[in-house]
Amino acid sequence: MTGVAQSASPLSAGSVTQLCFSLLAIVALIIAVSWLLKRLKMAGPRGRGEIAVVDELALGPRERVVLLRVGEAQVLIGIGAGGVVGLTPLAAPIAIKAGMGAPVFADRLRDFMKRPGSRP
Secondary structure (H helix, E strand, O other): OOOOOOOOOOOOHHHHHHHHHHHHHHHHHHHHHHHHHHHOOOOOOOOOOOEEEEEEEEOOOOOEEEEEEEOOEEEEEEEEOOEEEEEEEEOOOOOOOHHHOOOOHHHHHHHHHHOOOOOO
16 A cells, blocks of 8 residues: 555546536526516516506416506507507506505415414
């Protein structure tokens, strides 16, 4: 015995395999999070300038009706597989109440915590 220990190579097959699986897991996580954000319609700003989405209603898997605010006017449009169709400009703007949209996370959590059997 010479007393010289053999050191493991930093590029062994096991470490390269572990590195590849780690990179694949990170890429898969990024894709999953972006898909989830797009699915929950949180991917981007909803409009803060002259044009903004006021409300929308899903009619099917790919069809929905969207109420847009353009300046002071509101326009109802239809979005589907065939494209975007202008339905009608509204003569009088519709006032949207804050509670009419999907409940925010804090409201859902508060409702869940009020349920019997949940811990305070």
